[in-house]
Amino acid sequence: MIGAGMGAMAAAARLAVAGHRVVVYERTDTYGGAVRRFERDGFGFDTGPGLLTLPAVYRDLFVKTGKEPLEDCVELVQVDPSSRHLFPDGTEAALPNASRAGVVAALDEALGGGAGERWGDFLVRAREAWDRTRRPLLEEPLWPNWHVLADKEPYPAVPHKRLLRTRRASTLSEIGAWELRDERLAALLTSSALAHGLDPRTAPASAAVLPYMEHAFGTWYVRGGIRELARAVYERCVRRRVEFVFGAEVLSILDKEGRATGVELMDGTVAEADHVVADVDPARLMEMTDPPLDGRGDVRADPFRTGPGRFVVLLALRGARETGAAHRTVVHxxxxxxxxxxxxxxKGDEPPPPTVTVLRPDDPALRPDDGHESVVLSAVVPSTLDWEEEGVLRLYTEHLLEAAEAAIPGLRDRVLWQEVRTPDDTDDETSAFLGAVPAPSLAAGQGRFLHPSNTTRLPGLYRVGGWSHPGGGLPHAGMSGALVAGLIVEGPGFRGSQ
Structure with a gap:
């Protein structure tokens, strides 16, 4: 197995339980892929995902790979409110966790004008899109006739009386303009897309499933930080006798008579295998196979399409976190x-102020004492920016700090020190091309939002993790591990969990 990301480890644990000997070769010195932690002076920070949706994916993994349930290995806490939103016009709204009625009431009170009802109606339609796509996009291997998913928009058409006809939104932005009819509600939708690295102007309307997932299944935090989830999965793998070799970079995938037969490491070591599972992005996978596995012609496996990355500022603050502070605040x-x-x-004279997410976990494990606080600021940024160019790093840091001042009282006076992380750091840690972060797979959009299938054109070689079906995000990575394990154990006839 190439890489010790969350998808790879989810597959490794399942395969080990099924009787396979599994060896994981990881280029860096630790596991978890982008799910990492930065520690200094008693402060701790998640540098990758800070929250978890669909914890059922990891509950299933732990049930299927041993007697200890997930909750015996990590402490899961529902975040409430799920998020607090600060809008440019000065209004704000705090949205309850996993409560449609509560969200409707909160938006009506904060925004007025029937805003809550319109958002509630949108969630009903988003659920319809979810019901239509959940199984083929998340629980089954990518269909050979994937064009069926690509060509049909699952988000329902909405009749507009003014037009006297049915008008179907084809993008998230059109949903915001035609159905939500409020710039602040549209901003809620935009922030949901941006959090996954998607532009709402081009993301298909089917991306409505992303805010629906968070609404329906809740937003969760892992006590000690999301890195604790990676630790628990790694330890489950070790208990199932999965072998990890760190500091071992794979140079190429060996093949014999048209089938993957093992890997060659940078130091010349050759390891034979019956199956090879790669948790790497398409650009790197191309470099490992000869001839290259994928080409520009396959829209679902085009390594030259680079999405955005994330710019992160870690803040060590003096002073206690105020009572009632929201865990997550989005400053639009x-x-x-x-x-x-x-x-x-x-392109442009200089980067404009972005949408900023402020994470303030109330977690003693991430601070030296109750008189301090650890905070993570993040924004989605172009992965093609030159972070060594004079002023770019400074300007983005200032943008994030300025936005965070609206969420954290007296922020500037509380900063002890800060650590800045760019997409270049993501590239170094995960080898993702230009530090891009993969989005979840989505239906419609002519297939541009589908990821490569878990099987490949080279028999015996499989893809796993965020750069393969069903795409990026912690839940999706766990699902990709389940799919790959099923394909290897049951063969090409595997059709997903029942």
Whole structure:
């Protein structure tokens, strides 16, 4: 197995339980892929995902690989409110966790004008899209006739009386303009897309399933940080006798008579295998196979399409976290169109202020004492930016700090020190091309939002993790591990969990 990301480890544990000897070769010195932790002076920070949706994916993994349930290995806490939103016009809204009625009431009170009802109606339609796509997109291997998923929009058409006809939204932005009819509700939708590295102007309407997932299954935090989830999965693998070799970079995938037969490491070591599972992005996978596995012609496996990355500022603060502070606050961009234009082209005089997510976990494990606080600020940024160019790093840092001041009282006076992380750091840690972060797979959009299938054109070689079906995100990585394990154990006839 190449890489010790969350998808690879989820597959490794399942395969080990099924009787396979599994060896994981990881280029870096630790496990977890992008799920990492930075520690200094008693402060701890998640540098990758900070929250978890669909914990059932990892509950299933732990049930299927041993007697200890997930909750015996990590402490899961529902985050409430799920998120607090600060809008450019000065209004704000705190959204309850996993409660449609509560969200409707909160939005009506905060925004008025029937905003809550419109958002509630949107969630009903998003559920319909979810019901139509959940199994083929998340629980089954990618269909050979994947064009069926690519060509049909699962988000339901909405009749507009003014037009006297049915008008179907084809993008998230059109949902915001035609159905939500409020710039602040549209900003809620935009922030949900941006969190996954998607531009709402081009993301298909089927991306409505992303805010629906969070609403329906809740937002969860792992006590001690999300890194604790990676630790628990790694320890489950070790208990099932999965072998890990760290500091071992794979140079190439060996093949004999048209079948993958093992890997060659950078130091010349050759390891034979019956199956090879790669948790790497398509660009790196191309370098490992001869001839290259994928080409530009396959829209679902085009390594030259680079999505955005994440810019992160870690803050060590003096002073206690105030009572009742929200775990997650989203500070919406003052000019969303400029933000999206820059994200798309990375061109312009200077980067405009982005949408900023502020994470403030109330977790003693992440601070030296109750008189301090650890905070993570993040924004989605073009992965093609030159972070060594004078002023770019400084300007983005200032943008994030300025936005965070709206969420954290007296922020500037509380900063002890800060650590900045760019997509270049993501590239170094995960080998993701330019530090891009993969989005979840989505239906519609002519297949541009589907990821490569878990099987490949080289028999015996499988893809796993965020750069393969069903795409990026912690839940999706866990699902990809289940799919790959099923394909190896049951063969090409595997059709997913029942």
């Amino acid at each position: 961009a003052p000019d969303p169109e400029s933000e999206l234009d820059f994200l798309d082209s990375a």
